[in-house]
Amino acid sequence: MNPFVFVQYCYDFFVHQVPPLLVFSSHILPALLGLLFSGSILYRVCKDHKSKKLEATLLFYVCILFALWSLFDLGSWTLFGGAPLIMATWAPVDLLGMSMFFFAYYFLYAFLTGKDLPTWQKITGLLILLPTFVTTFLGLNLTIYNIPVCEADEHTGIIISYVYMVKAFFLILILVFGFIESRKVKDSLTKREMVSVTVTTFVFLFTFFCATFVASFLANYEGLENAYVYGLYGLFSMPLFLLFFGYLLIKYDPFQLKLITAQFLVWGLIAVVASQFFFVTDSVGFFLNILTFVLVSIFGARLIHGIKIEISTANQNQTKLIYTFTHQLKGRLSKLKNIFAEMKGGDYGVVPETMSGFLKQGEEEVNTGIAYVDTVIKRSSAMTSAVFTRQTLNISKMVSDIVSVLRHRAEAKSVALTLTVSPAVYTFDADQIQLTEAFYDIVENSITFTTKGSISISLDADEHNIIFTVKDTGIGLTKEDLEKLFKPGGRAEDSLLYNVNSTGLGLVFTKSVIEAHDGKIWAESEGKGKGSTFFITLPKKV
């Protein structure tokens, strides 16, 4: 028997009860908006390796539960789909709703404390949900399907009362927990942010609770049998929640996603205005809606463009400032290093025995300072992919110089370092400091991770690219290493055994510099202990 049916009698009954468009739009639109919004936040947070991944994951999960709830509740509203569909979709609705309340609390806990929910609270939450899991599994929450009214009869006793009690419990918990946590914080901005998120979450759930509980409560009274219909408007609490949450994200920017939030709000607003076309019945309303739609689209686009420029300018200024400061600082420290070296070498006369210890200490401090500044420069460049000053470079000379500087390091480890340069033209417009640093890092990396054998460096060119290759017989890379090698903190599995000072940013910086010069970088290895090869290609001038 085909379980999908169309019951004309119930369809007429349904249309008589409620506008079908209201049912569909109230369920589908909020669910889609929630999924899109939270999904984009999670995607960006994961992609950009930002903090608050836990909070973004939980927000997304709450929206998934809301979307599932909407989908199943919609199933129970579509009376014409037949009894099997109504029973199957209606049965898990309460369980999904309760789960959403629990995970909304979980999200708020993570957001306010920055920690995962303690295990005892997770277990307690599951125990609270357990009775509804059992009654849903056993099919006890729906007693019978009533054919004349095209709907299921819900259990009216303790089973349904328990659902509402649990939801009310989580509502109170959210409010109390949010205010207790915010009282612990002294910083007024953080306090305001915490209170706002608590109130927003509470209002969203409270509206949702009212839509289901109050509507079903009122429906028991004579003359208010159709109160369920008003409950549909409660589903629009999700867009309201997203609107307030979006406002908070722009104001406090906890996920550092000001731009994406603004984009979402504008698109959401455009979608809401566009959906009004389905409800407008007269020509004046239609004209006004077209006008609103056009204005919202134009001003929304301008708003997003403005925020993009603002962020881009702020980032550029910040990067330039860091770049200038750190390079100035590095220059001063390098001069100081030379002064120490000259003093130690006796350029200013014989150094007394009592002073040489201090000079050595001073030189070490300066070296540490230079290394620190180098890290800051690399971190800044790695995050921004900025190229500051371009000039024509001879890559062949640059590579030869790097090999000369590093040759003694390889020889000290009894590792053979060879350079092969094929005849070709190797001129390239580049930021000299950054590109030299990037190539230097690749060769230095190979020396660090090669304890015996050889390192073969080659420079070659084809019709379109300059190709730089560094092949070593070092510790090699696993498949997992290769996947994360060029990501922040994505150092190879055993790298700390060979370089305890590894920040995990060196290759991120290199990749960022190469890509800023329109080049490519990748690594290949046959596995652990089998050496590795790094490739850099830079596009030739057309």
Place this chain on the structure above:
Amino acid sequence: MVGNTIRFLICFSLLLLAVIGYRFKEYFFEKNFLVATTLPCDPAKHLCFTIECPEDETCERGPYKKIVAPRFQVPECLEERTCQDFTCRPELGCREISCSYLDRMKGEICVGEDN
């Protein structure tokens, strides 16, 4: 921290899917639930339900009896209210409910004789 949460979310989702899946199997595919409906009733033979009609109104609905049956044992036409000659067969789990004080809903009264 996120790893723990994701494991918890996956376990919870699987539990949720198991319950929803089982309900779908029972209700949607096997139609294993009870349905209640009404059928025309002859007051000369049975004690029937009827709607209490206010004196100044005309009520179109005639006497009826209530039946409860497993959904998988009744034909589609019952749900679509188009069955011409449906008979409630107790051996298939179908149960007829005659009008009594306990089974009456608000606005319903009993008419006819109990044979």
